[in-house]
Amino acid sequence: MLIATWNVNSIRVRLPRVLDWLREMVPDALLLQETRTPDEFFPQRELQNMGYQSLSHGEKSYNGVAILSRLPMEVTELYLPGAEDDKQARYLEVLLDGNVRIASLYLPNGNPSGSEKFAYKINWMTRLYEHARALLQTGHAVILGGDYNVCPTDDDVYAPEQWADNALCRFEARKAFQDILLLGYCDAFRVFHRTPGEYTFWSYQGGAWSHNMGLRIDHLLLSPKAAERLEDSGIDKRPRGRARASDHAPVWCRLREIL
């Protein structure tokens, strides 16, 4: 079972790139972030023609998440639990093929550090921690994938000293990320790749891509039941080098089928 996550930075602009990638990799499920499109304009039909059912939780202009799947899925959560008043489209969770809980999440950026936005980010991470803990009790394998807007360590940043005070690298954000790992979740990419300098995002500005000045902020976190089935993982950098690319690259993991 191949599962991937990709911040596409507008699904309407990126649709040809997404269709290309579905053709190449044929993932069983693809988690999308920053679709930046209301549900009624989500390109459901084009994806259906490729054999993918899609569920979108979008909003106008900003945010927006979606899940594409070749396997049957049913919605389990449309919002991250823990705040009735938070209506930003940043979370969507499904039960995939009757046995895997999968969430597509777009964690708040939080810049500038110390601002109201930063407080919202940390609060969101606290809610994610609580929900991640609750999901462990469901008995399902759980995959929490998406744009976490967190560089877990300095190995995940091209210039750690420059980024030390950025909301993506601040202690409070890293601590909240580590707390989720301490529940028993694993960072699927780091199981197979230990070297620094592996990134999932490169700014459009200043030749960041050509100089590999990037950040590793897109992650697939696996519960123990999912992690015991983990066979391989990776970052597919090819789409970042193509015309009209997203500034993020897809991250994927492969799980053994249940025996």
Next chain:
DNA sequence: ATGCCTTGCGGAGCAAGA
């Protein structure tokens, strides 16, 4: 030292991203 791109909105520049 964020604003050297990109996108959305809306019909010119500004907000937001990370």
